Amino acid sequence: MTADLLPLRERKKLKTRAALVDTALALFTERGFDQVTLDELCAEVEISKRTFFRNFASKEEVASAPLEALWTALLGDVEHAPLGGRPVLEVLQEAMLAAVRRMSAEGPEWVARVRLSQELSQRTPSIAAHGLQFCDRTSAAFETTLRTRLGLGDRDQRPRLALDLLVAAFHAALRGWTTGSPEPTLDGLLAELRTVFAAVPEAVTFTGDGPGRRVSRA
Amino acid sequence: MTADLLPLRERKKLKTRAALVDTALALFTERGFDQVTLDELCAEVEISKRTFFRNFASKEEVASAPLEALWTALLGDVEHAPLGGRPVLEVLQEAMLAAVRRMSAEGPEWVARVRLSQELSQRTPSIAAHGLQFCDRTSAAFETTLRTRLGLGDRDQRPRLALDLLVAAFHAALRGWTTGSPEPTLDGLLAELRTVFAAVPEAVTFTGDGPGRRVSRA
DNA sequence: CTCCAAAGTGCCACTGAGTGGCATAAGCCT
């Protein structure tokens, strides 16, 4: 399909990149992130360490590649999506659902890869740190786009807050997905996303007296 | 006050720790985070590299120490604060304001240190990554506390979303503070925090009507 | 005052991530 539209060189590059991601996820999952050296990984894929660093900027990046791909895709989508008179956050949330569907439509392995990436991120602080920083950078870029498209001032904090809320909701959904369902299914992820999105407005307002006016003791 | 209550050993340790933070902030600010090697820093403080790693877990940690101290203090505060029938987010926000005031009351240098820490974090990705991951871990710990104190279920996403919203607002305030006012004053930071907190509810609902029917906004 | 146990520190050697430089091989274009 999309195979021979690209020059041979690009296809090879993509292939080694994919191989790198898959074997990295496998090795890291099996033996733990820092029990696997880059030399091992490179030997497995039959690539030199120098070549690894032409594909990924760090050891952490290869582990969070699937999740980063999703964010990049989302960003591209919203770049040109119509954001008429509806709440911005709502538009962002729908774009996220659409992006997830689109990613997993391009190949059923994607969902499994995201699951592995997320599980690794949860048990490996340095991967988590890298992922969070990526989200932060992406959100910052996004914020600028939103501001200019909506004609908002530089001091208006709302677009960035909305973006951060989207990120927080997405991460919450990922956590719920991995701890809740043993099988990594697309529908499970989508359901989790919708649940969390629905809980967002309450997060601002909820007063925390449990059912039946529970009073907290000091 | 609290000086000679501690044994001599502890005081020494605290002293080298403080010296490490201050000279690190100075050197990093002056020449850039990765233009300064740990050997240099250690030579400056007249300490061995081995000793450095008994005080801080990483090179990034010494740079984000002031901000991390704030978060830790905040966490301790809210651990025992009364959170009666008011909105949880509001309680968290007030606790944050109180924590900031309390930190800066213990020494006027704290505000300046936080400013340097924040500026470094903005221009150095690896520091930013470390800081974000620290916030994430802290929020996770916090979330558990909130859940048990409020008697909420494991699947209730609202406390974590509220926490992430607090983090997002705090970071937005820090950015506004550093870009807005040239002088790092406590009042400037507090004002910025209040502004951002006020913008939070709108972040969920605002509709960003394009440049036709634009609502007046500061 | 002295001696002892414990804790902190310095020194040294080592692993492993990440980088720069240069020669080589592979894909591309005419």
Place this chain on the structure above:
DNA sequence: AGGCTTATGCCACTCAGTGGCACTTTGGAG
């Protein structure tokens, strides 16, 4: 096929971070 571009391999290097062991300092006991 020819040269041109671009990726790759290899090598040596820096520096963050760790483990081990010997040494000093502190706090406490006789």
